[in-house]
Amino acid sequence: MIIVMKHGAGKEELAEVKKRIRELGYKTHVIHGETRNVLGAIGDERGKSVLQSLESLPGVESVVPILKPYKLASREVKLEPSIIDLGNGVSIGGEKLVVMAGPCAVESEDQILETAYAVKASGATVLRGGAFKPRTSPYSFQGMEEEGLKLLALAREATGLPVITEVVNPRDVELVARYADILQVGARNVQNFALLKMLGRLDKPILLKRGMATTIQEFLMSAEYILAEGNQRVILCERGIRTFETATRNTLDLSAVPVLKEQTHLPVVIDPSHATGHARLVPSMSYAAVAAGCDGLIIEVHPCPEKATSDGPQSLRPEAFASMMEKVRAFAAVAGKTI
Known part of the structure:
Protein backbone atom coordinates (compact mmCIF):
# COMPACT_ATOMS: atom_id res chain seq x y z
CA MET A 1 0.00 0.00 0.00
CA ILE A 2 1.04 3.62 -0.55
CA ILE A 3 0.34 6.20 2.13
CA VAL A 4 0.35 9.66 0.55
CA MET A 5 1.02 12.49 2.99
CA LYS A 6 -0.62 15.87 2.61
CA HIS A 7 1.37 18.77 1.24
CA GLY A 8 3.06 20.44 4.20
CA ALA A 9 2.66 17.48 6.59
CA GLY A 10 5.31 17.76 9.30
CA LYS A 11 7.95 15.41 10.67
CA GLU A 12 5.84 14.53 13.71
CA GLU A 13 2.90 13.46 11.56
CA LEU A 14 5.23 11.43 9.34
CA ALA A 15 6.79 9.73 12.36
CA GLU A 16 3.36 8.81 13.73
CA VAL A 17 2.35 7.18 10.44
CA LYS A 18 5.62 5.21 10.32
CA LYS A 19 5.06 4.06 13.89
CA ARG A 20 1.53 2.91 13.13
CA ILE A 21 2.66 1.01 10.00
CA ARG A 22 5.22 -0.90 12.05
CA GLU A 23 2.63 -1.67 14.72
CA LEU A 24 0.47 -3.25 12.03
CA GLY A 25 3.36 -5.56 11.14
CA TYR A 26 4.62 -3.94 7.95
CA LYS A 27 7.95 -2.49 6.86
CA THR A 28 7.94 1.19 6.04
CA HIS A 29 9.87 2.95 3.28
CA VAL A 30 9.75 6.72 2.90
CA ILE A 31 10.02 8.24 -0.57
CA HIS A 32 10.66 11.97 -0.43
CA GLY A 33 8.98 13.82 -3.29
CA GLU A 34 9.30 17.41 -4.43
CA THR A 35 5.95 18.49 -2.98
CA ARG A 36 4.98 15.72 -0.55
CA ASN A 37 6.20 12.51 1.04
CA VAL A 38 4.95 9.02 0.26
CA LEU A 39 5.32 5.95 2.46
CA GLY A 40 5.35 2.42 1.16
CA ALA A 41 3.98 -0.20 3.56
CA ILE A 42 5.49 -3.54 2.54
CA GLY A 43 4.48 -6.93 3.93
CA ASP A 44 1.90 -9.70 3.79
CA VAL A 60 -2.48 11.56 5.62
CA GLU A 61 -4.11 12.43 2.32
CA SER A 62 -4.88 8.94 1.00
CA VAL A 63 -4.03 5.23 1.21
CA VAL A 64 -3.74 3.58 -2.20
CA PRO A 65 -3.04 -0.09 -3.05
CA ILE A 66 0.00 -0.80 -5.22
CA LEU A 67 -1.13 -2.92 -8.15
CA LYS A 68 2.29 -3.92 -9.47
CA PRO A 69 4.00 -6.98 -7.93
CA TYR A 70 7.18 -4.87 -7.61
CA LYS A 71 6.09 -2.30 -5.06
CA LEU A 72 9.01 0.03 -4.34
CA ALA A 73 10.36 -0.05 -7.88
CA SER A 74 7.01 0.99 -9.35
CA ARG A 75 6.07 4.45 -10.58
CA GLU A 76 2.92 4.00 -8.51
CA VAL A 77 5.11 4.69 -5.47
CA LYS A 78 7.29 7.41 -6.98
CA LEU A 79 6.18 9.24 -10.09
CA GLU A 80 9.26 11.38 -10.67
CA PRO A 81 12.56 9.75 -11.74
CA SER A 82 15.02 8.84 -9.00
CA ILE A 83 18.33 10.69 -9.11
CA ILE A 84 21.10 8.63 -7.51
CA ASP A 85 24.36 10.00 -6.15
CA LEU A 86 27.27 7.88 -7.42
CA GLY A 87 30.01 9.67 -5.52
CA ASN A 88 32.57 12.37 -6.33
CA GLY A 89 29.85 14.74 -7.52
CA VAL A 90 28.38 12.35 -10.13
CA SER A 91 24.62 11.63 -10.21
CA ILE A 92 22.50 9.51 -12.52
CA GLY A 93 18.84 9.83 -13.41
CA GLY A 94 18.71 13.53 -14.18
CA GLU A 95 19.70 15.65 -17.17
CA LYS A 96 23.27 14.33 -17.27
CA LEU A 97 24.06 11.24 -19.33
CA VAL A 98 26.52 9.19 -17.29
CA VAL A 99 29.15 7.22 -19.20
CA MET A 100 30.95 4.44 -17.31
CA ALA A 101 34.01 3.13 -19.12
CA GLY A 102 37.03 0.95 -18.55
CA PRO A 103 38.41 -2.56 -19.06
CA CYS A 104 36.44 -5.75 -18.56
CA ALA A 105 39.12 -6.90 -16.11
CA VAL A 106 41.75 -5.07 -14.10
CA GLU A 107 45.07 -6.56 -15.21
CA SER A 108 47.84 -4.27 -13.94
CA GLU A 109 48.49 -0.84 -12.46
CA ASP A 110 49.70 0.55 -15.79
CA GLN A 111 46.68 -0.82 -17.65
CA ILE A 112 44.03 0.56 -15.30
CA LEU A 113 45.71 3.96 -14.89
CA GLU A 114 46.24 4.42 -18.63
CA THR A 115 42.61 3.52 -19.30
CA ALA A 116 41.28 5.69 -16.47
CA TYR A 117 43.10 8.80 -17.71
CA ALA A 118 42.00 8.13 -21.28
CA VAL A 119 38.28 7.62 -20.59
CA LYS A 120 38.16 10.64 -18.29
CA ALA A 121 39.73 12.82 -20.98
CA SER A 122 37.02 11.68 -23.39
CA GLY A 123 34.15 12.52 -21.01
CA ALA A 124 33.48 9.38 -18.96
CA THR A 125 32.52 10.16 -15.37
CA VAL A 126 32.75 6.65 -13.86
CA LEU A 127 35.56 4.10 -14.18
CA ARG A 128 34.53 0.47 -14.66
CA GLY A 129 36.78 -2.53 -14.14
CA GLY A 130 36.38 -6.13 -12.98
CA ALA A 131 38.32 -7.41 -9.99
CA PHE A 132 36.20 -10.57 -9.66
CA LYS A 133 35.25 -12.14 -12.99
CA PRO A 134 32.49 -14.77 -13.29
CA ARG A 135 33.48 -16.72 -16.40
CA THR A 136 31.67 -19.40 -18.36
CA SER A 137 34.78 -21.59 -18.27
CA PRO A 138 36.42 -22.44 -14.93
CA TYR A 139 39.79 -22.29 -16.75
CA SER A 140 39.41 -18.64 -17.82
CA PHE A 141 40.95 -15.70 -15.97
CA GLN A 142 38.89 -15.10 -12.82
CA GLY A 143 40.22 -11.66 -11.90
CA MET A 144 42.83 -10.18 -9.55
CA GLU A 145 40.34 -10.08 -6.67
CA GLU A 146 41.41 -7.79 -3.79
CA GLU A 147 44.58 -6.70 -5.59
CA GLY A 148 42.35 -5.57 -8.45
CA LEU A 149 40.15 -3.65 -6.03
CA LYS A 150 43.21 -1.86 -4.68
CA LEU A 151 44.22 -0.86 -8.20
CA LEU A 152 40.73 0.53 -8.85
CA ALA A 153 41.01 2.58 -5.66
CA LEU A 154 44.40 3.83 -6.84
CA ALA A 155 42.89 4.88 -10.18
CA ARG A 156 40.08 6.70 -8.37
CA GLU A 157 42.61 8.60 -6.26
CA ALA A 158 44.57 9.53 -9.38
CA THR A 159 41.65 10.63 -11.56
CA GLY A 160 38.79 11.48 -9.19
CA LEU A 161 36.47 9.07 -11.02
CA PRO A 162 34.14 6.98 -8.87
CA VAL A 163 34.61 3.27 -9.61
CA ILE A 164 32.16 0.47 -10.35
CA ILE A 182 29.13 1.38 -7.04
CA LEU A 183 28.63 -2.39 -6.83
CA GLN A 184 27.57 -4.24 -9.95
CA VAL A 185 25.44 -7.40 -10.06
CA GLY A 186 26.11 -9.34 -13.24
CA ALA A 187 23.56 -11.03 -15.46
CA ARG A 188 24.31 -14.45 -13.99
CA ASN A 189 23.47 -13.21 -10.48
CA VAL A 190 20.27 -11.29 -11.24
CA GLN A 191 18.26 -13.87 -9.25
CA ASN A 192 20.87 -14.63 -6.60
CA PHE A 193 18.47 -13.48 -3.90
CA ASP A 203 24.32 2.40 1.65
CA LYS A 204 25.94 2.26 -1.78
CA PRO A 205 24.56 2.42 -5.34
CA ILE A 206 23.90 -0.96 -6.96
CA LEU A 207 23.93 -1.48 -10.73
CA LEU A 208 21.74 -4.49 -11.47
CA LYS A 209 22.17 -6.17 -14.85
CA ARG A 210 19.28 -7.93 -16.55
CA GLY A 211 19.69 -11.67 -16.96
CA MET A 212 20.06 -13.30 -20.36
CA ALA A 213 16.55 -14.80 -20.16
CA THR A 214 14.95 -12.45 -17.64
CA THR A 215 11.63 -10.76 -18.39
CA ILE A 216 11.11 -7.10 -17.52
CA GLN A 217 8.87 -8.08 -14.60
CA GLU A 218 11.41 -10.58 -13.27
CA PHE A 219 14.11 -7.92 -13.64
CA LEU A 220 12.12 -5.43 -11.59
CA MET A 221 11.30 -8.07 -8.98
CA SER A 222 15.04 -8.59 -8.54
CA ALA A 223 15.46 -4.85 -8.03
CA GLU A 224 12.66 -5.08 -5.47
CA TYR A 225 14.76 -7.46 -3.36
CA ILE A 226 17.39 -4.74 -2.96
CA LEU A 227 14.86 -1.95 -2.39
CA ALA A 228 12.89 -3.97 0.16
CA GLU A 229 15.99 -4.28 2.35
CA GLY A 230 16.28 -0.49 2.52
CA ASN A 231 18.73 0.44 -0.24
CA GLN A 232 16.95 2.82 -2.59
CA ARG A 233 20.00 3.47 -4.80
CA VAL A 234 19.38 0.92 -7.56
CA ILE A 235 20.34 1.39 -11.21
CA LEU A 236 18.99 -0.97 -13.87
CA CYS A 237 21.19 -2.17 -16.73
CA GLU A 238 20.04 -3.76 -19.99
CA ARG A 239 22.94 -5.81 -21.42
CA GLY A 240 21.29 -7.93 -24.07
CA ILE A 241 19.14 -11.04 -23.90
CA ARG A 242 19.66 -14.48 -25.41
CA THR A 243 17.75 -15.19 -28.62
CA PHE A 244 18.26 -17.50 -31.61
CA GLU A 245 20.45 -14.85 -33.29
CA THR A 246 24.16 -15.70 -33.58
CA ALA A 247 25.50 -12.63 -35.41
CA THR A 248 25.91 -10.85 -32.08
CA ARG A 249 26.84 -12.11 -28.63
CA ASN A 250 23.36 -11.24 -27.34
CA THR A 251 20.37 -9.30 -28.68
CA LEU A 252 20.26 -5.77 -27.27
CA ASP A 253 16.67 -5.09 -26.20
CA LEU A 254 16.49 -1.32 -26.67
CA SER A 255 12.71 -1.45 -26.25
CA ALA A 256 13.47 -2.16 -22.59
CA VAL A 257 14.42 1.51 -22.14
CA PRO A 258 10.98 3.07 -22.82
CA VAL A 259 9.22 0.11 -21.18
CA LEU A 260 11.26 0.50 -17.98
CA LYS A 261 10.77 4.26 -18.07
CA GLU A 262 7.02 3.64 -18.02
CA GLN A 263 7.16 1.05 -15.26
CA THR A 264 9.79 2.34 -12.82
CA HIS A 265 11.39 5.48 -11.44
CA LEU A 266 14.84 3.84 -11.35
CA PRO A 267 17.60 4.98 -13.77
CA VAL A 268 18.33 2.81 -16.81
CA VAL A 269 21.82 2.12 -18.20
CA ILE A 270 22.69 0.31 -21.44
CA ASP A 271 25.68 -2.00 -21.91
CA PRO A 272 26.30 -2.28 -25.68
CA SER A 273 29.64 -4.06 -25.20
CA HIS A 274 28.22 -7.28 -23.72
CA ALA A 275 25.11 -7.00 -25.86
CA THR A 276 26.91 -7.02 -29.22
CA GLY A 277 30.21 -8.71 -28.40
CA HIS A 278 31.93 -6.75 -31.20
CA ALA A 279 33.73 -3.43 -30.75
CA ARG A 280 32.68 -2.20 -34.20
CA LEU A 281 29.00 -2.41 -33.20
CA VAL A 282 29.33 -0.62 -29.86
CA PRO A 283 29.18 2.99 -31.17
CA SER A 284 25.98 2.46 -33.20
CA MET A 285 24.21 0.77 -30.31
CA SER A 286 25.38 3.51 -27.95
CA TYR A 287 23.85 6.20 -30.16
CA GLY A 293 16.23 7.70 -23.56
CA CYS A 294 18.69 5.81 -21.37
CA ASP A 295 20.33 7.53 -18.39
CA GLY A 296 23.79 6.12 -18.97
CA LEU A 297 26.12 3.82 -20.87
CA ILE A 298 28.66 1.31 -19.60
CA ILE A 299 31.39 0.71 -22.18
CA GLU A 300 34.39 -1.60 -22.23
CA VAL A 301 37.63 0.20 -23.13
CA HIS A 302 41.11 -1.36 -23.18
CA PRO A 303 44.42 0.16 -24.32
CA CYS A 304 45.40 -3.09 -26.08
CA PRO A 305 42.30 -5.26 -26.70
CA GLU A 306 44.24 -8.02 -28.48
CA LYS A 307 46.11 -8.68 -25.23
CA ALA A 308 43.08 -8.40 -22.92
CA THR A 309 42.55 -11.27 -20.48
CA SER A 310 38.80 -11.16 -21.12
CA ASP A 311 36.37 -9.74 -23.69
CA GLY A 312 39.01 -8.17 -25.93
CA PRO A 313 36.89 -8.40 -29.12
CA GLN A 314 34.18 -6.16 -27.65
CA SER A 315 36.53 -3.58 -26.09
CA LEU A 316 37.11 -0.22 -27.74
CA ARG A 317 40.56 1.28 -27.97
CA PRO A 318 40.86 4.68 -26.20
CA GLU A 319 41.01 6.57 -29.51
CA ALA A 320 37.87 4.81 -30.78
CA PHE A 321 36.11 5.60 -27.50
CA ALA A 322 37.09 9.29 -27.82
CA SER A 323 35.68 9.39 -31.35
CA MET A 324 32.47 7.72 -30.24
CA MET A 325 32.01 10.15 -27.36
CA GLU A 326 31.99 13.10 -29.75
CA LYS A 327 28.92 11.67 -31.49
CA VAL A 328 27.35 10.58 -28.21
CA ARG A 329 27.32 14.24 -27.16
CA ALA A 330 25.27 15.11 -30.23
CA PHE A 331 22.74 12.33 -29.60
CA ALA A 332 22.56 13.30 -25.93
CA ALA A 333 21.70 16.88 -26.88
CA VAL A 334 18.83 15.69 -29.08
CA ALA A 335 17.59 13.52 -26.22
CA GLY A 336 17.67 16.52 -23.87
CA LYS A 337 20.74 15.44 -21.93
CA THR A 338 24.31 16.64 -21.50
CA ILE A 339 27.57 14.87 -20.72
Whole structure:
Protein backbone atom coordinates (compact mmCIF):
# COMPACT_ATOMS: atom_id res chain seq x y z
CA MET A 1 0.00 0.00 0.00
CA ILE A 2 1.04 3.62 -0.55
CA ILE A 3 0.34 6.20 2.13
CA VAL A 4 0.35 9.66 0.55
CA MET A 5 1.02 12.49 2.99
CA LYS A 6 -0.62 15.87 2.61
CA HIS A 7 1.37 18.77 1.24
CA GLY A 8 3.06 20.44 4.20
CA ALA A 9 2.66 17.48 6.59
CA GLY A 10 5.31 17.76 9.30
CA LYS A 11 7.95 15.41 10.67
CA GLU A 12 5.84 14.53 13.71
CA GLU A 13 2.90 13.46 11.56
CA LEU A 14 5.23 11.43 9.34
CA ALA A 15 6.79 9.73 12.36
CA GLU A 16 3.36 8.81 13.73
CA VAL A 17 2.35 7.18 10.44
CA LYS A 18 5.62 5.21 10.32
CA LYS A 19 5.06 4.06 13.89
CA ARG A 20 1.53 2.91 13.13
CA ILE A 21 2.66 1.01 10.00
CA ARG A 22 5.22 -0.90 12.05
CA GLU A 23 2.63 -1.67 14.72
CA LEU A 24 0.47 -3.25 12.03
CA GLY A 25 3.36 -5.56 11.14
CA TYR A 26 4.62 -3.94 7.95
CA LYS A 27 7.95 -2.49 6.86
CA THR A 28 7.94 1.19 6.04
CA HIS A 29 9.87 2.95 3.28
CA VAL A 30 9.75 6.72 2.90
CA ILE A 31 10.02 8.24 -0.57
CA HIS A 32 10.66 11.97 -0.43
CA GLY A 33 8.98 13.82 -3.29
CA GLU A 34 9.30 17.41 -4.43
CA THR A 35 5.95 18.49 -2.98
CA ARG A 36 4.98 15.72 -0.55
CA ASN A 37 6.20 12.51 1.04
CA VAL A 38 4.95 9.02 0.26
CA LEU A 39 5.32 5.95 2.46
CA GLY A 40 5.35 2.42 1.16
CA ALA A 41 3.98 -0.20 3.56
CA ILE A 42 5.49 -3.54 2.54
CA GLY A 43 4.48 -6.93 3.93
CA ASP A 44 1.90 -9.70 3.79
CA GLU A 45 -0.71 -8.64 1.25
CA ARG A 46 -3.44 -10.76 2.86
CA GLY A 47 -3.90 -8.25 5.66
CA LYS A 48 -3.36 -5.05 3.73
CA SER A 49 -6.96 -3.90 4.28
CA VAL A 50 -6.03 -2.94 7.84
CA LEU A 51 -3.76 -0.26 6.41
CA GLN A 52 -6.79 1.60 5.10
CA SER A 53 -7.39 2.81 8.66
CA LEU A 54 -4.30 5.04 8.33
CA GLU A 55 -6.39 7.52 6.31
CA SER A 56 -7.76 8.80 9.61
CA LEU A 57 -4.33 9.87 10.89
CA PRO A 58 -3.37 13.59 10.82
CA GLY A 59 -1.34 14.53 7.75
CA VAL A 60 -2.48 11.56 5.62
CA GLU A 61 -4.11 12.43 2.32
CA SER A 62 -4.88 8.94 1.00
CA VAL A 63 -4.03 5.23 1.21
CA VAL A 64 -3.74 3.58 -2.20
CA PRO A 65 -3.04 -0.09 -3.05
CA ILE A 66 0.00 -0.80 -5.22
CA LEU A 67 -1.13 -2.92 -8.15
CA LYS A 68 2.29 -3.92 -9.47
CA PRO A 69 4.00 -6.98 -7.93
CA TYR A 70 7.18 -4.87 -7.61
CA LYS A 71 6.09 -2.30 -5.06
CA LEU A 72 9.01 0.03 -4.34
CA ALA A 73 10.36 -0.05 -7.88
CA SER A 74 7.01 0.99 -9.35
CA ARG A 75 6.07 4.45 -10.58
CA GLU A 76 2.92 4.00 -8.51
CA VAL A 77 5.11 4.69 -5.47
CA LYS A 78 7.29 7.41 -6.98
CA LEU A 79 6.18 9.24 -10.09
CA GLU A 80 9.26 11.38 -10.67
CA PRO A 81 12.56 9.75 -11.74
CA SER A 82 15.02 8.84 -9.00
CA ILE A 83 18.33 10.69 -9.11
CA ILE A 84 21.10 8.63 -7.51
CA ASP A 85 24.36 10.00 -6.15
CA LEU A 86 27.27 7.88 -7.42
CA GLY A 87 30.01 9.67 -5.52
CA ASN A 88 32.57 12.37 -6.33
CA GLY A 89 29.85 14.74 -7.52
CA VAL A 90 28.38 12.35 -10.13
CA SER A 91 24.62 11.63 -10.21
CA ILE A 92 22.50 9.51 -12.52
CA GLY A 93 18.84 9.83 -13.41
CA GLY A 94 18.71 13.53 -14.18
CA GLU A 95 19.70 15.65 -17.17
CA LYS A 96 23.27 14.33 -17.27
CA LEU A 97 24.06 11.24 -19.33
CA VAL A 98 26.52 9.19 -17.29
CA VAL A 99 29.15 7.22 -19.20
CA MET A 100 30.95 4.44 -17.31
CA ALA A 101 34.01 3.13 -19.12
CA GLY A 102 37.03 0.95 -18.55
CA PRO A 103 38.41 -2.56 -19.06
CA CYS A 104 36.44 -5.75 -18.56
CA ALA A 105 39.12 -6.90 -16.11
CA VAL A 106 41.75 -5.07 -14.10
CA GLU A 107 45.07 -6.56 -15.21
CA SER A 108 47.84 -4.27 -13.94
CA GLU A 109 48.49 -0.84 -12.46
CA ASP A 110 49.70 0.55 -15.79
CA GLN A 111 46.68 -0.82 -17.65
CA ILE A 112 44.03 0.56 -15.30
CA LEU A 113 45.71 3.96 -14.89
CA GLU A 114 46.24 4.42 -18.63
CA THR A 115 42.61 3.52 -19.30
CA ALA A 116 41.28 5.69 -16.47
CA TYR A 117 43.10 8.80 -17.71
CA ALA A 118 42.00 8.13 -21.28
CA VAL A 119 38.28 7.62 -20.59
CA LYS A 120 38.16 10.64 -18.29
CA ALA A 121 39.73 12.82 -20.98
CA SER A 122 37.02 11.68 -23.39
CA GLY A 123 34.15 12.52 -21.01
CA ALA A 124 33.48 9.38 -18.96
CA THR A 125 32.52 10.16 -15.37
CA VAL A 126 32.75 6.65 -13.86
CA LEU A 127 35.56 4.10 -14.18
CA ARG A 128 34.53 0.47 -14.66
CA GLY A 129 36.78 -2.53 -14.14
CA GLY A 130 36.38 -6.13 -12.98
CA ALA A 131 38.32 -7.41 -9.99
CA PHE A 132 36.20 -10.57 -9.66
CA LYS A 133 35.25 -12.14 -12.99
CA PRO A 134 32.49 -14.77 -13.29
CA ARG A 135 33.48 -16.72 -16.40
CA THR A 136 31.67 -19.40 -18.36
CA SER A 137 34.78 -21.59 -18.27
CA PRO A 138 36.42 -22.44 -14.93
CA TYR A 139 39.79 -22.29 -16.75
CA SER A 140 39.41 -18.64 -17.82
CA PHE A 141 40.95 -15.70 -15.97
CA GLN A 142 38.89 -15.10 -12.82
CA GLY A 143 40.22 -11.66 -11.90
CA MET A 144 42.83 -10.18 -9.55
CA GLU A 145 40.34 -10.08 -6.67
CA GLU A 146 41.41 -7.79 -3.79
CA GLU A 147 44.58 -6.70 -5.59
CA GLY A 148 42.35 -5.57 -8.45
CA LEU A 149 40.15 -3.65 -6.03
CA LYS A 150 43.21 -1.86 -4.68
CA LEU A 151 44.22 -0.86 -8.20
CA LEU A 152 40.73 0.53 -8.85
CA ALA A 153 41.01 2.58 -5.66
CA LEU A 154 44.40 3.83 -6.84
CA ALA A 155 42.89 4.88 -10.18
CA ARG A 156 40.08 6.70 -8.37
CA GLU A 157 42.61 8.60 -6.26
CA ALA A 158 44.57 9.53 -9.38
CA THR A 159 41.65 10.63 -11.56
CA GLY A 160 38.79 11.48 -9.19
CA LEU A 161 36.47 9.07 -11.02
CA PRO A 162 34.14 6.98 -8.87
CA VAL A 163 34.61 3.27 -9.61
CA ILE A 164 32.16 0.47 -10.35
CA THR A 165 33.06 -3.21 -10.08
CA GLU A 166 31.18 -6.48 -9.91
CA VAL A 167 30.50 -8.48 -6.76
CA VAL A 168 30.05 -12.17 -7.49
CA ASN A 169 29.74 -13.89 -4.13
CA PRO A 170 27.74 -12.82 -1.03
CA ARG A 171 30.80 -13.46 1.12
CA ASP A 172 32.70 -10.76 -0.84
CA VAL A 173 30.12 -7.97 -0.42
CA GLU A 174 31.83 -6.34 2.53
CA LEU A 175 35.24 -6.51 0.84
CA VAL A 176 34.07 -5.03 -2.47
CA ALA A 177 32.05 -2.32 -0.70
CA ARG A 178 35.20 -1.26 1.12
CA TYR A 179 36.83 -0.25 -2.18
CA ALA A 180 34.07 0.44 -4.73
CA ASP A 181 31.70 3.39 -5.06
CA ILE A 182 29.13 1.38 -7.04
CA LEU A 183 28.63 -2.39 -6.83
CA GLN A 184 27.57 -4.24 -9.95
CA VAL A 185 25.44 -7.40 -10.06
CA GLY A 186 26.11 -9.34 -13.24
CA ALA A 187 23.56 -11.03 -15.46
CA ARG A 188 24.31 -14.45 -13.99
CA ASN A 189 23.47 -13.21 -10.48
CA VAL A 190 20.27 -11.29 -11.24
CA GLN A 191 18.26 -13.87 -9.25
CA ASN A 192 20.87 -14.63 -6.60
CA PHE A 193 18.47 -13.48 -3.90
CA ALA A 194 20.90 -14.01 -1.02
CA LEU A 195 23.33 -11.63 -2.73
CA LEU A 196 20.59 -9.10 -3.55
CA LYS A 197 19.41 -9.03 0.07
CA MET A 198 22.92 -8.37 1.33
CA LEU A 199 23.35 -5.53 -1.15
CA GLY A 200 20.04 -4.12 0.01
CA ARG A 201 21.56 -3.52 3.43
CA LEU A 202 24.36 -1.36 2.05
CA ASP A 203 24.32 2.40 1.65
CA LYS A 204 25.94 2.26 -1.78
CA PRO A 205 24.56 2.42 -5.34
CA ILE A 206 23.90 -0.96 -6.96
CA LEU A 207 23.93 -1.48 -10.73
CA LEU A 208 21.74 -4.49 -11.47
CA LYS A 209 22.17 -6.17 -14.85
CA ARG A 210 19.28 -7.93 -16.55
CA GLY A 211 19.69 -11.67 -16.96
CA MET A 212 20.06 -13.30 -20.36
CA ALA A 213 16.55 -14.80 -20.16
CA THR A 214 14.95 -12.45 -17.64
CA THR A 215 11.63 -10.76 -18.39
CA ILE A 216 11.11 -7.10 -17.52
CA GLN A 217 8.87 -8.08 -14.60
CA GLU A 218 11.41 -10.58 -13.27
CA PHE A 219 14.11 -7.92 -13.64
CA LEU A 220 12.12 -5.43 -11.59
CA MET A 221 11.30 -8.07 -8.98
CA SER A 222 15.04 -8.59 -8.54
CA ALA A 223 15.46 -4.85 -8.03
CA GLU A 224 12.66 -5.08 -5.47
CA TYR A 225 14.76 -7.46 -3.36
CA ILE A 226 17.39 -4.74 -2.96
CA LEU A 227 14.86 -1.95 -2.39
CA ALA A 228 12.89 -3.97 0.16
CA GLU A 229 15.99 -4.28 2.35
CA GLY A 230 16.28 -0.49 2.52
CA ASN A 231 18.73 0.44 -0.24
CA GLN A 232 16.95 2.82 -2.59
CA ARG A 233 20.00 3.47 -4.80
CA VAL A 234 19.38 0.92 -7.56
CA ILE A 235 20.34 1.39 -11.21
CA LEU A 236 18.99 -0.97 -13.87
CA CYS A 237 21.19 -2.17 -16.73
CA GLU A 238 20.04 -3.76 -19.99
CA ARG A 239 22.94 -5.81 -21.42
CA GLY A 240 21.29 -7.93 -24.07
CA ILE A 241 19.14 -11.04 -23.90
CA ARG A 242 19.66 -14.48 -25.41
CA THR A 243 17.75 -15.19 -28.62
CA PHE A 244 18.26 -17.50 -31.61
CA GLU A 245 20.45 -14.85 -33.29
CA THR A 246 24.16 -15.70 -33.58
CA ALA A 247 25.50 -12.63 -35.41
CA THR A 248 25.91 -10.85 -32.08
CA ARG A 249 26.84 -12.11 -28.63
CA ASN A 250 23.36 -11.24 -27.34
CA THR A 251 20.37 -9.30 -28.68
CA LEU A 252 20.26 -5.77 -27.27
CA ASP A 253 16.67 -5.09 -26.20
CA LEU A 254 16.49 -1.32 -26.67
CA SER A 255 12.71 -1.45 -26.25
CA ALA A 256 13.47 -2.16 -22.59
CA VAL A 257 14.42 1.51 -22.14
CA PRO A 258 10.98 3.07 -22.82
CA VAL A 259 9.22 0.11 -21.18
CA LEU A 260 11.26 0.50 -17.98
CA LYS A 261 10.77 4.26 -18.07
CA GLU A 262 7.02 3.64 -18.02
CA GLN A 263 7.16 1.05 -15.26
CA THR A 264 9.79 2.34 -12.82
CA HIS A 265 11.39 5.48 -11.44
CA LEU A 266 14.84 3.84 -11.35
CA PRO A 267 17.60 4.98 -13.77
CA VAL A 268 18.33 2.81 -16.81
CA VAL A 269 21.82 2.12 -18.20
CA ILE A 270 22.69 0.31 -21.44
CA ASP A 271 25.68 -2.00 -21.91
CA PRO A 272 26.30 -2.28 -25.68
CA SER A 273 29.64 -4.06 -25.20
CA HIS A 274 28.22 -7.28 -23.72
CA ALA A 275 25.11 -7.00 -25.86
CA THR A 276 26.91 -7.02 -29.22
CA GLY A 277 30.21 -8.71 -28.40
CA HIS A 278 31.93 -6.75 -31.20
CA ALA A 279 33.73 -3.43 -30.75
CA ARG A 280 32.68 -2.20 -34.20
CA LEU A 281 29.00 -2.41 -33.20
CA VAL A 282 29.33 -0.62 -29.86
CA PRO A 283 29.18 2.99 -31.17
CA SER A 284 25.98 2.46 -33.20
CA MET A 285 24.21 0.77 -30.31
CA SER A 286 25.38 3.51 -27.95
CA TYR A 287 23.85 6.20 -30.16
CA ALA A 288 20.61 4.22 -30.41
CA ALA A 289 20.49 3.73 -26.64
CA VAL A 290 20.90 7.45 -25.98
CA ALA A 291 18.21 8.23 -28.54
CA ALA A 292 15.93 5.71 -26.80
CA GLY A 293 16.23 7.70 -23.56
CA CYS A 294 18.69 5.81 -21.37
CA ASP A 295 20.33 7.53 -18.39
CA GLY A 296 23.79 6.12 -18.97
CA LEU A 297 26.12 3.82 -20.87
CA ILE A 298 28.66 1.31 -19.60
CA ILE A 299 31.39 0.71 -22.18
CA GLU A 300 34.39 -1.60 -22.23
CA VAL A 301 37.63 0.20 -23.13
CA HIS A 302 41.11 -1.36 -23.18
CA PRO A 303 44.42 0.16 -24.32
CA CYS A 304 45.40 -3.09 -26.08
CA PRO A 305 42.30 -5.26 -26.70
CA GLU A 306 44.24 -8.02 -28.48
CA LYS A 307 46.11 -8.68 -25.23
CA ALA A 308 43.08 -8.40 -22.92
CA THR A 309 42.55 -11.27 -20.48
CA SER A 310 38.80 -11.16 -21.12
CA ASP A 311 36.37 -9.74 -23.69
CA GLY A 312 39.01 -8.17 -25.93
CA PRO A 313 36.89 -8.40 -29.12
CA GLN A 314 34.18 -6.16 -27.65
CA SER A 315 36.53 -3.58 -26.09
CA LEU A 316 37.11 -0.22 -27.74
CA ARG A 317 40.56 1.28 -27.97
CA PRO A 318 40.86 4.68 -26.20
CA GLU A 319 41.01 6.57 -29.51
CA ALA A 320 37.87 4.81 -30.78
CA PHE A 321 36.11 5.60 -27.50
CA ALA A 322 37.09 9.29 -27.82
CA SER A 323 35.68 9.39 -31.35
CA MET A 324 32.47 7.72 -30.24
CA MET A 325 32.01 10.15 -27.36
CA GLU A 326 31.99 13.10 -29.75
CA LYS A 327 28.92 11.67 -31.49
CA VAL A 328 27.35 10.58 -28.21
CA ARG A 329 27.32 14.24 -27.16
CA ALA A 330 25.27 15.11 -30.23
CA PHE A 331 22.74 12.33 -29.60
CA ALA A 332 22.56 13.30 -25.93
CA ALA A 333 21.70 16.88 -26.88
CA VAL A 334 18.83 15.69 -29.08
CA ALA A 335 17.59 13.52 -26.22
CA GLY A 336 17.67 16.52 -23.87
CA LYS A 337 20.74 15.44 -21.93
CA THR A 338 24.31 16.64 -21.50
CA ILE A 339 27.57 14.87 -20.72
